[in-house]
Structures are given as C-alpha cells and as structure tokens.
Amino acid sequence: MSVERQLGVRTAALLVVASMVGTGVFTTTGFLVRDLQSAPAVLVAWLLGGLTALCGALSYGELTAALPANGGEYALLSRAYHPLVGFVAGFVSLVVGFAAPTAASAIAFGKYLHRVVPGGPEGWPALAGVALILLTSLLHVATVRRGSRFQDLATGAKVLFILAFVLAGLGRGEPGRLLEGDAPLVDAVTSGPFAVGLVYVAFAYTGWNAAAYVAGETRDPGRNLPRALALGTGVVMLLYLGLNGVFLAAAPAEALAGEVEVGHVAAEALFGAPASRLLSAIIALGLVSTVGAQIMTGPRIYEAMGRDHPKLGLLARRRAGGGPIWATLLQAGASIAMALTASFDALLVYTGVTLSLFAALTAGGVFLLRWREPELARPYRTLGYPLTPLVFLALSAWMIAHSIRERPVVAAWAGGTLVLGVVAWALLADRALPRVPDDARGTPRG
Numbered sequence: 001m002s003v004e005r006q007l008g009v010r011t012a013a014l015l016v017v018a019s020m021v022g023t024g025v026f027t028t029t030g031f032l033v034r035d036l037q038s039a040p041a042v043l044v045a046w047l048l049g050g051l052t053a054l055c056g057a058l059s060y061g062e063l064t065a066a067l068p069a070n071g072g073e074y075a076l077l078s079r080a081y082h083p084l085v086g087f088v089a090g091f092v093s094l095v096v097g098f099a100a101p102t103a104a105s106a107i108a109f110g111k112y113l114h115r116v117v118p119g120g121p122e123g124w125p126a127l128a129g130v131a132l133i134l135l136t137s138l139l140h141v142a143t144v145r146r147g148s149r150f151q152d153l154a155t156g157a158k159v160l161f162i163l164a165f166v167l168a169g170l171g172r173g174e175p176g177r178l179l180e181g182d183a184p185l186v187d188a189v190t191s192g193p194f195a196v197g198l199v200y201v202a203f204a205y206t207g208w209n210a211a212a213y214v215a216g217e218t219r220d221p222g223r224n225l226p227r228a229l230a231l232g233t234g235v236v237m238l239l240y241l242g243l244n245g246v247f248l249a250a251a252p253a254e255a256l257a258g259e260v261e262v263g264h265v266a267a268e269a270l271f272g273a274p275a276s277r278l279l280s281a282i283i284a285l286g287l288v289s290t291v292g293a294q295i296m297t298g299p300r301i302y303e304a305m306g307r308d309h310p311k312l313g314l315l316a317r318r319r320a321g322g323g324p325i326w327a328t329l330l331q332a333g334a335s336i337a338m339a340l341t342a343s344f345d346a347l348l349v350y351t352g353v354t355l356s357l358f359a360a361l362t363a364g365g366v367f368l369l370r371w372r373e374p375e376l377a378r379p380y381r382t383l384g385y386p387l388t389p390l391v392f393l394a395l396s397a398w399m400i401a402h403s404i405r406e407r408p409v410v411a412a413w414a415g416g417t418l419v420l421g422v423v424a425w426a427l428l429a430d431r432a433l434p435r436v437p438d439d440a441r442g443t444p445r446g
Helices: 009-020 029-036 039-066 073-080 083-116 124-142 144-170 175-179 185-189 192-205 210-217 221-250 262-271 273-308 310-316 325-341 344-372 387-406 408-428
Strands: none
Touching (some): 009 221, 029 039, 029 192, 029 221, 039 073, 039 185, 039 192, 039 344, 039 387, 073 273, 083 124, 083 273, 083 325, 083 408, 124 273, 144 221, 144 262, 175 221, 192 221, 273 325, 387 408
C-alpha cells in the first residue's frame, strides 16, 4: 500500500520536540549534580549535548531529504552500509530505541499521576501507564491525521507549560548557585564522569531524529525535513538549558544530587508543596505526548522492515488512512512488558550508549554516500559540512568509549543486543536491498 504524504513541517518539528522532551530532562540532572559536583559543568553538559544533537540533526537532514522513505536508521544504514547493518539498527530500535523509552515514559507517567491523585489500589500507577500505551497505540493505528493533530496539541501544551515554569522560576531561585562547584570547570568537563554524564544527557535528547522515521509521510521532504529536524532540536536545546538553569538555582546541590524526581524537588523549593503537585500534573501531561510520539515513530521502522523482508510482511499492513497495525501493536506489547517488569534506572545508560552508536553510524553515512553516490540528488546539504558531522562523530565516540570503560556491564548488554540482532537477521531477513519509494529522490544502488 502506498503511503500518503500528510505531515507538514509543523507536525514533523513538533514530533521531534515531543520525542525529546520526556522523562530524561526531569530525571537526569540529579545524577549529573552528583557525579560532576559542579553546576557550571552540568550546564555545559546540557549545552554540549544539545549542540551534539543539533549537529546530528543537520547531518540527518541531508540523508532524509535525499532518501525520504520511512524507517529512519534502518532505511538509511541499509542504503549507506549494508542491509545487515540496517536490520540490526531496526532490531535495536524495537528493543532499545522505542519499546524501552516508551515503557520508561509510561512508568514515569503513572508515578507522576500518582502524585497528583494519591491513594488507590496498589499497582494502579503501572496500570495507568499501560492504559496510556494502549490508548495512544489505538489512536495512531486508527488514523494518521487525527494522530498528528493529537501530537500537535499535546506537544504545544507541554512546551507552554515548560516555558511557564521557567519564566515563573527565574526570579525565585538563587542565581549564584549556577556558579558553584567543587572542581574547576576545565577539570570537570574533561573528566571520565563528564563523558559518562553525557550518556544521561543523550538519553534526554533522544528523539532529535524523530522526523526521519516519518520521512515517507512528510510533504515536500527535501524542504521540510531538514527544517523540522533543526527547528525541533534547537527549540528543545533552549528549553533544556532554561529548565536546568531553574533546577540548579532552585535548590542547593546536596538537595538535588542523586534525586530522580528533580523537577519535584525544584518546584517544592521554589513554590511550596502545592506547586510541586501541579508540576507533577504538568509532567504527566507532557509524558502523554512523549509516549504518543514514540508510538507514532517507532512502528514506521518495523513497517519498512516488513516491506523489505517477506517473513516480516505482517508488520507492513496498514489501515486505509491509518498507521501500521501490527507494527504498532508489536511495539505496544513490548513496551507494556517492559513497563510491568523493568525499571527506568536499569535502562538509562544502556539506551543512551546503544542508540548513540547507531546515530553515529548514520551521521557517518553522509561521508560514505557523498563518496560512493555523488550523483544522488540532494535537495539539502549538511550545513557546515564536513565539520558538522565530524563534531557529532567525535563527541559520540568520546562518550561511548568512556562509557564502555566506566560501565563494562553496559558494554556487555549492548554487545549482546547487537548479537541478537545479527541472529534475527540470519533467521528472518531477505538478503535483498531495501526498496526506496518511487517518490524518493536518487537511484537505488544496483
């Protein structure tokens, strides 16, 4: 079934914002304060993470404009490297890229909702998260147009709430706390813990490439996709810097260090206990759009895999005017299983490291395709090339290398996931190259 291009730059950019602004920004700053012991270093980490994501988005823009097919890293890595690499990326996206973050967001939704509505039977917060996954999945299966409108409204509300919190908190905290630190800034930002801390930040910025997953459904992709990627990422970077500035100024470092619910701590310090409940409601509302964005984007990867590999053909089935049916239900099932059995803490570093690896490979595809397919039509060329993708690759490699050294167990889990992806390729994959839609620019490699 041909896929109608229904999404404009606004929805694609808001999809990036919704995918990025989720559990990470409200849970990771406490870990950074604990490990870096320097408020300026924490802000530098958020700034550097944002610049890294922006460099990645600008690099992805060239690839998605030239090859505007659904599937994200799966489609791009299959074309740039080899179908095996793309297939493993798709497998990782199911396990790590979308099911795990969707589960984490749903868990956080239930916990924050429980702060707003305390009491009730034991375990109801987890069931609330499961219900959110089911409802948003059914919405996106039913209709792409209504699903995109839901994303626009929910994301717009989330951004407005964050802006309101930042503006309300600017005059109440103590700005001097933003300069406090036990170690010199240069020492802090060149340390191993800082590189590992970027993994937490990378998790919070995960989703900057979301528009790439719906490239095949975006109108005028050569023009709109690069704009959506850069615009969405830039907006989130500014939101994160403002939000973390308020967090750090709101309470002393010892109150924030190691705290997961850092937003609650900051709101209580700034406005008192009643306001912290209001913030919990705001975060819960924001997580609705986060779960919706993850459920909207992830299944497009499995749908693309279903089109390319006959044994997975069930995943390519769609409702007329709606989203991929079985691909969406597959991700929903995996997310629900994780939400009921796993914890957010256990998935944090594992998710950040694994996804950063494939994002770096995709950005490297800009160099590879320019060298191997110079004739490929490129409506958009990466701004600042070759420096932009090189910066992204260098920072990603630095972060991954230090994380493997500091957290060898994470390396083992990531390696195990890659091995499982290769096994799945051997059992399920068709050896043919992925197809590129007729309206995609460029010529498939023969």
